[in-house]
Amino acid sequence: MAIATINPTTGETLKTFEPLKDTEILAKLDLAGKSFEEYRQTSFLERSHWLEQAATILDQEKPDLGKLMTLEMGKPLKAAIAEVEKCALVCRYYAENAANFLADVPIETDASHSFIKYQPLGVILAVMPWNFPFWQVFRFAAPALMAGNVGLLKHASNVPQCALAIEDIINRSGFPKGVFQTLLIGAAQVANLMADDRVKAATLTGSEPAGISLAVASGKQIKKTVLELGGSDPFIVLESADLETAVSTAVTARMLNNGQSCIAAKRFIIAESVADQFEKLLVEKFQALKIGNPMAADTDLGPLATPDILQELDQQVKNAVKSGGKVLTGGHPLTEMPGNFYPPTIIIDIPVDKPIAQEEFFGPVALLFRVPDIEAAIKLANDSPFGLGASAWTTNTEEQNRLIQEIEAGAVFINSMVKSDPRLPFGGIKRSGYGRELSIQGLHEFVNVKTVWVN
Numbered sequence: 405m406a407i408a409t410i411n412p413t414t415g416e417t418l419k420t421f422e423p424l425k426d427t428e429i430l431a432k433l434d435l436a437g438k439s440f441e442e443y444r445q446t447s448f449l450e451r452s453h454w455l456e457q458a459a460t461i462l463d464q465e466k467p468d469l470g471k472l473m474t475l476e477m478g479k480p481l482k483a484a485i486a487e488v489e490k491c492a493l494v495c496r497y498y499a500e501n502a503a504n505f506l507a508d509v510p511i512e513t514d515a516s517h518s519f520i521k522y523q524p525l526g527v528i529l530a531v532m533p534w535n536f537p538f539w540q541v542f543r544f545a546a547p548a549l550m551a552g553n554v555g556l557l558k559h560a561s562n563v564p565q566c567a568l569a570i571e572d573i574i575n576r577s578g579f580p581k582g583v584f585q586t587l588l589i590g591a592a593q594v595a596n597l598m599a600d601d602r603v604k605a606a607t608l609t610g611s612e613p614a615g616i617s618l619a620v621a622s623g624k625q626i627k628k629t630v631l632e633l634g635g636s637d638p639f640i641v642l643e644s645a646d647l648e649t650a651v652s653t654a655v656t657a658r659m660l661n662n663g664q665s666c667i668a669a670k671r672f673i674i675a676e677s678v679a680d681q682f683e684k685l686l687v688e689k690f691q692a693l694k695i696g697n698p699m700a701a702d703t704d705l706g707p708l709a710t711p712d713i714l715q716e717l718d719q720q721v722k723n724a725v726k727s728g729g730k731v732l733t734g735g736h737p738l739t740e741m742p743g744n745f746y747p748p749t750i751i752i753d754i755p756v757d758k759p760i761a762q763e764e765f766f767g768p769v770a771l772l773f774r775v776p777d778i779e780a781a782i783k784l785a786n787d788s789p790f791g792l793g794a795s796a797w798t799t800n801t802e803e804q805n806r807l808i809q810e811i812e813a814g815a816v817f818i819n820s821m822v823k824s825d826p827r828l829p830f831g832g833i834k835r836s837g838y839g840r841e842l843s844i845q846g847l848h849e850f851v852n853v854k855t856v857w858v859n
């Protein structure tokens with residue numbers, strides 16, 4: 405894939421970049437390794453100060469940074485600006501909390517003195533996707549840098565200007581040179597990076613094939629990885645739910661980021677008794693969404709990020725229909741518009757045993773399933789190779805407890821959509837990946853948890 409900015413709203417190639425040469429990659433690795441030796445000696449106070457500075461820059465420059473994101477990957481501008489604000493939030497969260505999270509933990513044993521000490525690992529590689537081009541990077545960088553690690557970013561090839569802007573923000577914040585560097589390289593270079601002694605661990609957010617490839621390369625070197633991969637999150641609505649709120653939230657949960665979010669609600673599992681009403685309201689709300697130029701303030705749904713994603717989604721919808729699914733609204737790419745536009749789409753009646761029911765739809769397509777009761781709802785929710793998040797709607801406490809207990813996912817949200825929050829761990833089980841980001845758990849992924857025993 406060429407490293408380039410191609411406007412998904414128009415299809416126009418705006419800027420292309422030459423990938424780094426091998427010698428340039430080696431020079432950056434060298435700088436990262438050397439920077440780590442000095443950076444690890446800096447205090448939490450210094451690191452917090454730099455990260456606070458990054459938050460200030462993000463807040464000050466959010467209109468331009470938002471525009472850059474929208475230009476490169478097509479999310480509505482208001483969402484892009486909100487994403488920059490969330491990056492500032494995660495920087496402030498770790499600036500304030502990291503020192504506590506990483507403080508020595510005394511443990512009473514039969515030693516005269518024993519404790520846990522957290523130390524940085526070194527150079528961490530982040531392989532990141534285009535869908536939240538700023539957020540995904542900052543939620544890695546803020547804890548990693550606070551822990552005393554240094555970062556190398558291999559961003560998705562379609563968001564090179566975002567990747568360079570992030571490096572620039574971190575440099576301008578005062579962090580020492582080489583603590584965070586962007587590598588404009590293709591995916592094929594990642595395995596070589598993992599084989600380099602200076603790189604100690606890696607994190608990847610993206611597709612299953614990319615995750616497998618990184619895990620294999622890291623496994624060969626016995627290096628730690630965190631993987632945040634796809635999801636086909638269930639959105640369960642039971643009889644006692646507040647239906648109006650559930651439907652409005654369903655629209656947001658599915659359409660977030662033009663439907664291209666790993667934690668978007670993708671399979672809507674609705675109790676038979678309220679299914680007709682839910683379906684009718686969802687169709688109305690999907691049809692009322694404004695599709696168009698993502699730079700416009702009143703646009704709800706912009707284009708998909710690349711022509712490939714559009715084509716794959718179109719093929720999946722065709723397969724769903726071939727498998728017995730019925731389209732209630734949408735169902736075809738909007739070929740009359742330039743760019744990668746696909747309309748809000750609802751598909752019902754896909755037989756649950758068909759392979760397509762197990763796939764992740766990375767775009768504005770909702771799959772609706774009807775179930776007789778909570779038993780069937782939980783069974784269907786868990787009948788997925790993925791296990792990222794789940795949203796479930798019921799006012800019955802006993803049902804809430806069952807859902808919390810029995811849903812197989814990294815997160816369960818009751819009467820709310822699934823969302824990430826710096827204060828809470830984020831990540832999946834099953835084929836959605838492993839490890840956690842955010843919160844104290846995210847910070848502890850890339851540290852040496854050293855046991856100290858003194859007699």
Ligand code: NDP
Pocket residue numbers: 405531532533534535558559560561562589590591592594595609610611612613614615617618632633634635665666713764766
């Ligand atoms: P990819 O997984 O291909 O891209 C994500 C990142 O991984 C990019 O930086 C990419 O680089 C890199 N990458 C790709 N292949 C490899 C590899 N073999 N080894 C190492 N790094 C690699 O996502 P796509 O953009 O192709 O999207 C396809 C699907 O991925 C979506 O339909 C969705 O299912 C899933 N996805 C999930 C995301 C999530 O948030 N969990 C985010 C994005 C995608 P490069 O761009 O240079 O190829």
